[in-house]
Amino acid sequence: MSGHDHTHDHDHDAHEPLVIEDEAGNIEGQILADALQTLLVERGLIAPGEVRREIERIESPGVHLGAKIVARAWVDDAYRERLLKDGKSAAAELGIGVGEAQLIVVENDAETHNLVCCTLCSCYPRSILGQPPAWYISKAYRARAVREPRAVLEEFGLAVPDDVRLLVHDSNADMRYLVLPRRPEGGEGLSEDQLAALVTRDCMIGVSVVAPVA
Amino acid sequence: MKPRFDAGDRVSVLELGKAGHIRTPFYVRHKSGVVLRRCGAFLNPEDLSVGNVGGPVVPLYRVGFAMTDLWDEYRGSPADMLCIELYDHWLTPAAPEGAG
């Protein structure tokens, strides 16, 4: 990085963990997006209304889909085995379409904890968890999760004991990853739907675990 | 292209010196790890990035690296592992662990 001076750039230092647009930046973004959309519609490359419909399509997936998969795996061992073998087919069994090439489900247990990140950009299982959270796409998470994952997890309030093996998955290419969290203590009497309600996004990324049922 | 490696094989990551869009991060280059599984074959992102969708497809593997092999000062369990996907042309066979 030496050799030339980024004197004009010192307001944005190299360690800025997350660039967030201010109000003016968001208006500029809106103007750019509108201009681009108008041009593409004028060129006949996108039909009027198509962007709106696509937005509706990408808005609909969310954490509930991942949670449904997890809860089924908790109550049905045979399903769990199919899920770990082929995530995409097992999701399809529940009517959940995985748009990405393959879904690899990684299972937490007493000896193993899994954490998912993407160092090169922001690969994320969008078709079952929706859009990634802002911190997932931050420079700080992308840079540090592969090098000091235990320190990163501590910042999320999760201390992984030293005798638990930590697996960090850098989703850098065609696979996408979903963490199958451990079933919480105390949830024995709960229905599948009640279990699904306990599963959070962060548990399926691996920065959290499912809280015990009181 | 048939996959050259299978689960359990030790591999080293090459430094191909390629400019442009590549999906092999710097931090695994010249490092050795173990193939965890085959992932199928996919169009090479290096081709896709310049609009070449004509193939060929390249085998993709998940490879596991000991964290302590990646980072000198790693804090954690010696069993901690980094798992990442690597395309066939970035890999070369590595000597078994302990064989130098």
Next chain:
Amino acid sequence: MTRGYHDIGGDAAGPIPIVELPWLHWEKQVEAIRNLLGDGTRRMMSLDELRRGFESFGEDKYRTLSFYRRRIEAMIDVLIEKEVFTREELDAAIADARARWEPSPPCRS
């Protein structure tokens, strides 16, 4: 050794900014337009072409633009490269879009 400025795995960085931000309309538009351009009928822009766009438009830009701004700027670069439109045509469309905003600035109170 070649290492892109986006290839930051292992770099030093500050604390994780554990924040949740709303997904704004223009950001959804950016994702939707990219999906449409890359879909099975159009095949005009793969995800890897988009990535190549923001991995090659310069480090200062990469570091100072937000996630979705990077993506729209990269998409525009690739579309101009493919001669779908020119920079001048885009600038004219931006001027039109800006004019629609400026007569009545958004009320924020």
